[in-house]
Amino acid sequence: MNERERLLRRLSSYDFAVTELHIYLDTHPDDVNASQALADYENKSCQLREEYEEKFGPLTPANETGNRWAWIADPWPWN
């Protein structure tokens, strides 16, 4: 596993926690502990996402930095 894959794995694990807590909160909107955990993971994800995108290019089209090739470039997720 190279550094890009390692970083992406960590980011995916934070983002998974965000997805899971977010869906849980749809049916438990008053769960304060879950909302706090969601905020924590969103924070962690946000920081790591910045680091990843700086090193390996944008993860969403909105975060493109002027270099058109950074978005187009391989690898795509299925590669």
Place this chain on the structure above:
Amino acid sequence: MWVYEKKLQYPIKIKQTNPQLAKIIISQYGGPDGELGASLRYLSQRYSVPYPEIKAILTDIGTEELAHLEMIGTIVYQLTKNLSMEEIKNSGFDSYFVDHTTGIYPASSSGMPFNAAAMQVKGDIITDIHENLAAEQKARTTYDNILRFCDDPDVTDPIRFLRAREVVHYQRFGEALRIVTDKLDSKNFYAFNPEFDRQKK
């Protein structure tokens, strides 16, 4: 609207191709209980629902199903990379190959193209949530059946992740059903359809 993220929900890196397994797993791409049907079902059901919690859960789970569709496409793609004609013939992948080469086409394992007849949007939230509870269990069974055919940890690992998500979604839909019935007439949940009838006071 949606925003694409250039990453998978769960990492997939398959080293050993296996066209026979690919032909089985394609069912979760475009088969009767697959991820395409799942996302279309939830994302279509949500429009006429009057309750905000239910709009949220259908939108969020429907969106996650799109990420699962991409994972299944990735698994099938990686299982069928750089195949020789010999491997294609011997694995039984030839009947898929003749129509689609190694492209990813939404069909069931038996070759039936994706068909919306395997899903329902009934316009009655009690009925639709029961449809969804059943759909999550049908997908869970399909993943259990897929796991009977594979021993490569590169494949079983993401398939187990997807199977676990079906169980979690089933749980959330169970809670959604409770949220809906709490808003209805406790003496008769079926007294009126909240997606169509005006509530009788």
